[in-house]
Amino acid sequence: MSVFGPSATLGIVGGGQLGRMLALVALDWGYRVHVLCQHKDEPAACLAHRCFLADFTDEATLRAFAESCAVMTCEFEHVPATALHVLEAHGLLRPKASVMLCAQNRHAEKQAIQEAGFLVAPWQKVTDEKSARDACQVLGYPSIIKTARMGYDGKGQRRLDNDNDLMASAALWQAGTCIIEKKIDFVCELSVVACGSVAGAPLCYEPSRNVHESHILRRSHVPSGVSVALCQQAQRIARQLVQHLEVVGLLAVEMFVTQDETLWVNELAPRAHNSGHWTMDACVSSQFEQWLRMICGLPSGDVRRLYDVTMQNLLGEEVHRFLDDVSHKEKRVHIYGKTQARAQRKMGHVNVLSKRYP
Amino acid sequence: MSVFGPSATLGIVGGGQLGRMLALVALDWGYRVHVLCQHKDEPAACLAHRCFLADFTDEATLRAFAESCAVMTCEFEHVPATALHVLEAHGLLRPKASVMLCAQNRHAEKQAIQEAGFLVAPWQKVTDEKSARDACQVLGYPSIIKTARMGYDGKGQRRLDNDNDLMASAALWQAGTCIIEKKIDFVCELSVVACGSVAGAPLCYEPSRNVHESHILRRSHVPSGVSVALCQQAQRIARQLVQHLEVVGLLAVEMFVTQDETLWVNELAPRAHNSGHWTMDACVSSQFEQWLRMICGLPSGDVRRLYDVTMQNLLGEEVHRFLDDVSHKEKRVHIYGKTQARAQRKMGHVNVLSKRYP
Numbered sequence: 001m002s003v004f005g006p007s008a009t010l011g012i013v014g015g016g017q018l019g020r021m022l023a024l025v026a027l028d029w030g031y032r033v034h035v036l037c038q039h040k041d042e043p044a045a046c047l048a049h050r051c052f053l054a055d056f057t058d059e060a061t062l063r064a065f066a067e068s069c070a071v072m073t074c075e076f077e078h079v080p081a082t083a084l085h086v087l088e089a090h091g092l093l094r095p096k097a098s099v100m101l102c103a104q105n106r107h108a109e110k111q112a113i114q115e116a117g118f119l120v121a122p123w124q125k126v127t128d129e130k131s132a133r134d135a136c137q138v139l140g141y142p143s144i145i146k147t148a149r150m151g152y153d154g155k156g157q158r159r160l161d162n163d164n165d166l167m168a169s170a171a172l173w174q175a176g177t178c179i180i181e182k183k184i185d186f187v188c189e190l191s192v193v194a195c196g197s198v199a200g201a202p203l204c205y206e207p208s209r210n211v212h213e214s215h216i217l218r219r220s221h222v223p224s225g226v227s228v229a230l231c232q233q234a235q236r237i238a239r240q241l242v243q244h245l246e247v248v249g250l251l252a253v254e255m256f257v258t259q260d261e262t263l264w265v266n267e268l269a270p271r272a273h274n275s276g277h278w279t280m281d282a283c284v285s286s287q288f289e290q291w292l293r294m295i296c297g298l299p300s301g302d303v304r305r306l307y308d309v310t311m312q313n314l315l316g317e318e319v320h321r322f323l324d325d326v327s328h329k330e331k332r333v334h335i336y337g338k339t340q341a342r343a344q345r346k347m348g349h350v351n352v353l354s355k356r357y358p
Numbered sequence: 359m360s361v362f363g364p365s366a367t368l369g370i371v372g373g374g375q376l377g378r379m380l381a382l383v384a385l386d387w388g389y390r391v392h393v394l395c396q397h398k399d400e401p402a403a404c405l406a407h408r409c410f411l412a413d414f415t416d417e418a419t420l421r422a423f424a425e426s427c428a429v430m431t432c433e434f435e436h437v438p439a440t441a442l443h444v445l446e447a448h449g450l451l452r453p454k455a456s457v458m459l460c461a462q463n464r465h466a467e468k469q470a471i472q473e474a475g476f477l478v479a480p481w482q483k484v485t486d487e488k489s490a491r492d493a494c495q496v497l498g499y500p501s502i503i504k505t506a507r508m509g510y511d512g513k514g515q516r517r518l519d520n521d522n523d524l525m526a527s528a529a530l531w532q533a534g535t536c537i538i539e540k541k542i543d544f545v546c547e548l549s550v551v552a553c554g555s556v557a558g559a560p561l562c563y564e565p566s567r568n569v570h571e572s573h574i575l576r577r578s579h580v581p582s583g584v585s586v587a588l589c590q591q592a593q594r595i596a597r598q599l600v601q602h603l604e605v606v607g608l609l610a611v612e613m614f615v616t617q618d619e620t621l622w623v624n625e626l627a628p629r630a631h632n633s634g635h636w637t638m639d640a641c642v643s644s645q646f647e648q649w650l651r652m653i654c655g656l657p658s659g660d661v662r663r664l665y666d667v668t669m670q671n672l673l674g675e676e677v678h679r680f681l682d683d684v685s686h687k688e689k690r691v692h693i694y695g696k697t698q699a700r701a702q703r704k705m706g707h708v709n710v711l712s713k714r715y716p
Contacts, residue, residue: 005680006693006706024386027378027405029684030677030693030706047385047405284687293684302687319388322363326387326651329642329660335364335388348364348388358716 002092002198003297004070006030009049010292011069013087015042017336017346018272019075021280023047025288036065043336044075056083066091073249073295075271077103078150094295095196095249095270102245103270106148106179113265116244118237120265121256123181126173135180136166142183145169147176155215159183184264186256190224193276194238195290196247198297202239205287205303207231208311210254210275216344220275220311222282230261237263245270249294250287252276274313274346281332281351282309308355319347330354360450360556361655362428364388367407368650369427371445373400375694375704376630377433379638381405383646394423401694402433414441424449431607431653433629435461436508452653453554453607453628460603461628464506464537471623474602476595478623479614481539484531493538494524500541503527505534513573517541542622544614548582551634552596553648554605556655560597563645563661565589566669568612568633574702578633578669580640588619595621603628607652608645610634632671632704639690639709640667666713677705688712 004010010026012019015037023033023044035048038055045051050068054061062083066072071092074084077100084097102108110120124135126145136143145166147156160166160180172178189212194204209224210217224231238253245251245268252273256264276287285293285301293301314321319341325331335348362368368384370377373395381391381402393406396413403409408426412419414437424430424445431452432442442455460466468478482493484503494501503524505514518524518538530536547570552562567582568575582589596611603609603626610631614622634645643651643659651659672679677699683689693706 003681006677006695007697020385024382027695028382028692029680030695032695046407049404284690298681299685301684319364322387323361323656326659327657332642334386337364337385337388337390339365356716358714 002071005296005298007032008070008296009034009068010296011036011065011072011091012044012048012075013072013079014075015039015045016075017043017338019044020047020336021288021334022073022075022272022291025286025292029292031292034065034069036062041339043338046337056080059086062086063090071295073271073291074100077270079104095245095247095251099245099247099251099270103268104149106146107177109268110179112245113241113268116241118241118265119262121181121184123179126178126180128173129167129170132166132169132173132178132180133163136160136163139180139182143180144183145172145178145180147172147178149176157215184256184258184266186258186264188224188226188257189254189266190226190230190234190257190263191220191252191254191273191275192234192238193250193252193273193279193287193290194235194242194247195250195294195300195303196242197294197300198248200300202242202247203290203300203303204235204238205276205279205283206305207234208275208278214344216315216346217274217313218315219313220278222278222305222309226257227261230257230263234263237265241265241268250276250291274349275311277334277349278309278311278351279303280334281353282307306357307353310352310354312350312352313346314348314350316341316343316345316347322348325350360429363654363656365390366428366654367392367426368654369394369423369430369449370402370406370433371430371437372433373397373403374433375401375696377402378405378694379646379692380431380433380630380649383644383650387650389650392423392427394420399697401696404695414438417444420444421448424451429653431629431649432458435628437462453603453605453609457603457605457609457628461626462507464504465535467626468537470603471599471626474599476599476623477620479539479542481537484536484538486531487525487528490524490527490531490536490538491521494518494521497538497540501538502541503530503536503538505530505536507534515573542614542616542624544616544622546582546584546615547612547624548584548588548592548615548621549578549610549612549631549633550592550596551631551637551645551648552593552600552605552609552611553652553658553661554600554607554609555652555658556606558658560600560605561648561658561661562593562596563634563637563641564663565592566633566636572702574673574704575632575671577671578636580636580663580667584615585619588615588621592621595623599623599626608634608649632707633669635692635707636667636669636709637661638692639711640665664715665711668710668712670708670710671704672706672708674699674701674703674705680706683708
């Protein structure tokens with residue numbers, strides 16, 4: 001049960017904004033930060049004490065990185081299995097590789113969720129035209145085909161309303177294993193960020209209600225507006241998944257809520273999550289502070305919510321609203337330092353605080 | 359009235375913890391950060407996009423640094439005049455050089471405070487034995503001799519109780535101009551961090567009551583415990599000094615309170631101040647966020663206080679209390695990432711939050 005305090009070196013695998021916001025907390029606490037990524041201009045790379053620039057096939061660099069860190073964590077889940085094994089062989093990876101592998105494959109993920117006793121949308125594995133047709137026979141339309149790997153923000157998935165849509169998706173299963181899942185007719189989507197420690201019971205934040213536009217998260221609302229009972233059930237599911245998977249770190253759990261108040265688990269992410277960014281300004285301890293605390297074996301911080309809050313993503317050119325946003329005292333802005341404001345790219349976010357609780 | 363948003367480059371002159379905490383806010387807002395200092399391991403240096411390593415006589419490097427930044431600020435006041443002029447000739451320095459020069463010389467500082475209409479301890483300029491003896495004739499004992507320049511944390515000053523103490527201090531005036539000031543018999547010390555913008559009236563935080571031990575700040579308490587009237591007077595003094603000196607940025611004002619509730623201005627610092635670290639966790643906008651806002655020409659943030667708070671400095675080995683401190687939910691820890699925990703060295707600080715206000 002290793003504990004790491006300031007002056008220890010935190011290793012962040014990946015150079016994106018989640019790694020950057022984790023690094024900011026670690027630096028405020030005096031940790032050294034090493035980042036493994038592919039380009040020195042990535043958001044997390046530019047504030048690291050040391051960058052290891054390599055792709056995930058460069059075993060020597062992976063090893064050098066692992067040996068330079070007291071503890072490592074991945075800021076995105078699609079790290080190749082071979083790389084995860086090298087990192088784990090030469091250092092301490094939290095969450096462990098098996099958690100990452102589960103979250104990066106939709107089969108393993110859905111199986112784990114079902115083993116833990118929770119509902120997922122009915123689904124079938126698809127490897128070829130026959131299994132695809134069989135799946136749609138069983139599941140019916142509308143349904144969704146998703147690549148088993150590397151899907152995010154709607155990439156690698158497609159809605160299926162009929163056999164034509166299905167046949168037009170052949171490229172997906174020809175490229176690799178897919179799943180087809182029944183389209184859940186949900187009334188809203190909730191997500192919960194749960195914290196798994198080396199010792200002691202899991203904790204979690206309040207659920208947020210998430211609004212997507214063209215498959216990209218637009219806003220998260222807390223409180224979510226669903227019943228207290230449903231909030232508690234969502235939190236219980238997240239905590240139990242942390243225990244089932246033995247997560248040391250964070251686990252973000254996305255769930256669909258149907259008309260009958262049933263919760264269907266959609267996706268897991270073993271890291272901080274965009275839908276948890278509201279915690280940066282509405283809680284004493286943010287999801288990034290909790291991430292650091294969990295992987296360093298520190299006691300949990302304070303996850304209670306102090307404000308009603310809406311988190312708004314700044315996509316593409318919206319980042320240029322900065323000068324207006326910072327003129328509103330109730331808006332708390334975070335910008336990721338990306339040089340190009342490409343359309344739909346996540347450039348930053350704003351937490352709009354409203355009612356404050358004593 | 360130039361305004362700088364994210365993707366602009368902020369230049370920080372000096373590599374200490376004040377620069378580091380300013381950089382952390384700037385990075386959270388997507389700014390690029392350049393640091394001018396002497397060693398790449400200084401607290402602010404290790405998280406900068408780019409470091410310019412030089413002493414303050416290296417004009418070419420000063421110029422290159424200035425030309426690389428949209429706006430520059432000094433995180434300590436003892437930057438040599440020649441260096442300030444080079445920076446100002448090749449870039450935008452906020453606060454301007456004249457403010458820095460005033461704050462780094464105890465004569466100019468006391469004269470400015472008196473010109474603005476506020477009280478300072480009776481004082482005399484001292485350049486040799488005669489002027490020293492004359493000063494003590496006029497002021498009497500106990501008094502304090504201070505070097506005009508480069509004094510901080512009690513360095514370059516000495517209490518005088520008699521002529522022997524005076525003569526034993528000859529080395530001070532032989533090394534450079536000094537002042538002797540009458541020892542003020544104060545009941546407490548207050549400080550106020552005020553914010554000066556390019557346009558609009560100055561703002562300030564609530565005064566803190568500061569407790570020193572062997573000339574080093576140990577704790578700051580907010581609320582200060584002095585009367586509302588005295589708090590308001592202290593804030594008025596700080597705001598008027600910002601206007602008198604035309605500070606764009608921050609001005610920290612240290613004051614003594616005597617039994618009769620008179621305020622005597624002791625020292626000015628044109629930057630964030632150790633006694634303002636409580637704002638990092640007890641206010642929505644910290645003194646570092648306000649510093650960034652002011653020098654970038656952004657509107658002011660929210661300087662209201664949300665908690666009762668005591669700021670405790672972590673000196674030397676006290677930094678190793680970290681693991682205990684982070685286990686208390688009401689304690690918010692900040693560590694500066696200094697490698698050597700030398701005795702009395704400022705290694706970090708803890709804000710202990712108590713009563714919370716809606």
